[in-house]
Amino acid sequence: MSTSGPEQSHQPSAPSPQSTIATQEYRFSVLLIDDQLVVQEKIRSAVRPETDIDFHFCGKAADALAKAEACRPTVILQDLVMPDADGLDLVRQYRSSTLLANVPVIVLSSTDEPLIKKDAFLAGANDYVVKSYDTIELVARIRYHSRSYINLLQRDAAYAALHESQKQLEASNAELKRLTHTDGLTGIANRRYFDDYMKQEWLRAQRDKTPLSLLLMDVDCFKLYNDTYGHPAG
Numbered sequence: 631m632s633t634s635g636p637e638q639s640h641q642p643s644a645p646s647p648q649s650t651i652a653t654q655e656y657r658f659s660v661l662l663i664d665d666q667l668v669v670q671e672k673i674r675s676a677v678r679p680e681t682d683i684d685f686h687f688c689g690k691a692a693d694a695l696a697k698a699e700a701c702r703p704t705v706i707l708q709d710l711v712m713p714d715a716d717g718l719d720l721v722r723q724y725r726s727s728t729l730l731a732n733v734p735v736i737v738l739s740s741t742d743e744p745l746i747k748k749d750a751f752l753a754g755a756n757d758y759v760v761k762s763y764d765t766i767e768l769v770a771r772i773r774y775h776s777r778s779y780i781n782l783l784q785r786d787a788a789y790a791a792l793h794e795s796q797k798q799l800e801a802s803n804a805e806l807k808r809l810t811h812t813d814g815l816t817g818i819a820n821r822r823y824f825d826d827y828m829k830q831e832w833l834r835a836q837r838d839k840t841p842l843s844l845l846l847m848d849v850d851c852f853k854l855y856n857d858t859y860g861h862p863a864g
Contacts, residue, residue: 656783658776661703662687663694663720664738665712669761673707676765683772691715699729704776706730710739710750718753725754732782734775738763815859 660683662673670687677685688697691712698706706724710717717737724730734756739746747758757771811823819827828844835842849855 656780657684657704658682658773658780659684659686659701659703660705660707660772660776661698661701662707663691663698663712663717664707664709665689665691666709669709669738672765673768676769677772680769683769683776691717691720694720695723695727695730698724698733699727702729703733704779705734705736705772707736707738707772708755710737710741710746718749718755721750721753721755732779734779736771736775815856 658680660673660677662670662685664670664687667689670689674685674687677683686697686701686703688694691714694708694715708717708720712720717739721735721737724733724735735754736757736759737750737755738759738761739750740761742760750758756775759768759771811819811826813820831842834840
């Protein structure tokens with residue numbers, strides 16, 4: 631487990647949506663937003679034995695969004711009531727952030743009031759835990775939500791990689807078609823393209839019962855061009 635506080639600039643090896651599956655090392659990373667030191671120490675102690683979970687905390691609501699965007703956690707533990715802000719307002723800020731929109735948020739509250747739970751989920755929370763929680767259960771929830779989020783990142787990375795491969799394949803096919811139908815010397819359509827196009831127009835003329843005309847032209851002294859620059863490939 632690694633930890634950081636407001637005074638530290640440590641950056642965790644947290645997942646990034648722009649990273650590829652092949653290069654990204656995904657780790658569980660929890661960010662606690664809570665102004666109470668006793669809560670910070672309780673959760674820090676619970677996470678400390680978990681060597682694959684990075685722990686970070688922020689004690690000021692005003693710094694919460696910037697801290698979360700900087701350390702990119704796989705789950706945020708958000709205190710419901712803080713001296714300088716409403717915890718649900720922070721949840722809404724996370725959901726409005728491009729970097730944090732899909733990061734799971736667990737609201738920590740001292741009340742089990744159903745209406746408050748409802749408001750938390752409407753604000754965008756993924757889970758709600760009353761502060762009399764058992765730390766073993768809390769760590770299990772951290773793992774569950776972190777794993778779900780990492781699965782989402784991996785899926786999105788796979789889709790992005792597939793989309794990029796499709797774009798490259800389409801570009802390669804377009805280039806191959808261009809090379810197949812283009813004369814290497816002059817850069818204009820070659821005999822193969824003429825044959826295909828002529829067949830298409832012939833069939834169109836038969837179908838529409840319309841005449842088909844062909845204009846044949848020759849370029850004077852083109853042999854000199856060929857002898858100087860090489861003969862056409864197609």
